[in-house]
Amino acid sequence: MSRSAAKQRVRVSVARLRRLIVGLLALATVAAAAACTTGEDRPRIVVTTNILGDITREIVGTEADVTVLMKPGADPHSFGLSAVQAAELERADLVVHNGLGLEENVLRHVDAARESGVAIFAAGEAADPLTFRTPADDGGTTSGMSPDETEGQPDPHFWTDPGRVRKVTGLIADQVIKHVDGVDESAIRAHADRYDEELAVLTAWMEKSFDRIPEDRRALVTNHHVFGYLADRFGFEVIGAVIPSGTTLASPSSSDLRSLTEAMAEAGVRTVFADSSRPTRLAEVLRAESGGRVQVVELHSESLTAQGEGADTYLRMMRANTTAMTDGLTAATNGD
Template identity: 35%
Template sequence: MDRGFTARTAAGAAVIVLGMTGCAATGGSGEVGSTRDAVSVVASTTILGSVAGQVTACGGGEVQTLMPVGADPHDYAPSSADVAAMVEASLVITNGLGLEEGLASALGTAEEDGATVLEVGPAVDPQPLSGATGSTDPHVWLDVSRMATAATLIGDELATVTGDATYAACGAQVATTLTETDAQVRAILDAVPAASRVLVTDHDAFGYFSRAYDFTVIGVVIPGGSTLAQPSSSELAGLAETVRRAGVEAIFANTANSTALVDGLAHEVGTRVSVVELYVGSLGAAGSGADTYQTMMLADAHLIADALADQGSP
């Protein structure tokens, strides 16, 4: 993996910090942190934890994220402590659309016990999963503009459940920073020529990304939108042939999963193909340069641009 993006995302991180500082100064009560003891939010994924955390901290509340960094949201199994945290929270924020497969039963139990749950995915114009009849693609966060909408929704819902309008203002301000990040992502990806704007990924997660940023997904290693399926040998052989015909020089894997299948595909192709790990279902660890949602998306944009910008050059 190209680690050069860390310095390149420093400016974006500075914008985020400055934005949150400005937001914290606008508390409706005039005293930042005045609602800290009363307002607690539980988020399912690290990505939602980052965005919801920015909104909530701005208004003086706190966020607990259920999944640790590096967890695959498709197969995370909650603990009894997770269920208790959801029941006690002012608001539980999930992606929905079937993403948190292992969390469904626990979420149902928490709701029965009085938890208020906001599913972000259904509220940000979800789209069908490519090639999967009747299925909706849950990977909405890979389009930054949709997460800007999500920040507004989170702020509005927090304002409703707490009665504190500060949170609505905070959601709007975080949405503004995300709109700025979306523009930065587009600028980074502008380096990729039109003929090279094709993606082969480990699973079908990049539908929203490809539509938002003008790419075409020509193949996925694991069929369907989950990481829990397994490809057949004939599917892998067919994908290898697709990669050869298209002259693809990079296959994108996922930091939250083993790269064994992707490595196997690269070997099967038999030509010069690099495997590039992206942050897909989870943020990076502290200090990785991808430890907030904004820096994660900037890091991925740099990794994709670096891998594809010179594709096809002699």
């Protein structure tokens, strides 16, 4: 091979190498852009329950990616995580969970994330929690019901009181600003302030709606103890629950059902509110126990619905529940 031919071959090889390098750099740029687009480099917040997830998304907006672990319609007391979801907890910048024993099958994963250095915020613990109390503690009529292992324990169902959700909204904003790098503090504050105003409007609307219910008919019976905070905020009396516990994982005895039926008859209660995330079979059993004189009304008390199904945000859930409760209790008053 002549010297000129060899030089020409070297020049061709160098040109090809340059084109290859340029191509690789272009691919790297595209990959980096794709990573940003898909959120790999964006701050990440993981929330356990879908009610808290909706509240957190309202506060965060587009400032960070918010992953919600609990599916619509699931029961917070019994839902579990896949291995992929458990790993997401440990990769998060911030984990928001309810705490107070609500997510019974998820707490060990939250603890593992905490041990790995992830910032954890327990909303229920920060919401001035009430304690579970049986109606007998308030001079009620269900003293014959079996003791509940949650009696005297903190009640995790704080979200039934929108006033406490207003407090938690501000605290979540504080946690996001403190622990999640790259977010715009002014944007987070603006989102939280706007949502706080919406919660104030919700509270006023609920008060006006509940004013339709006569004082002597503001009595609640549910499928398990979930509305203690709502009762405390809006002046209801909790007569009892089909499952005399703060968790849906408990079961009632025949004596529990008999005692509750007697208490309902004494108080003139004809409406039972059953959570949509759990089967209403036990509430139907209670209706059979009372000779069919009890109306069972479905609420969305522990889980949001899928989008478009009437309770897919916290605000819509609370409005739907308020309407159902008001209609159910005023219908009972009118003898329907």
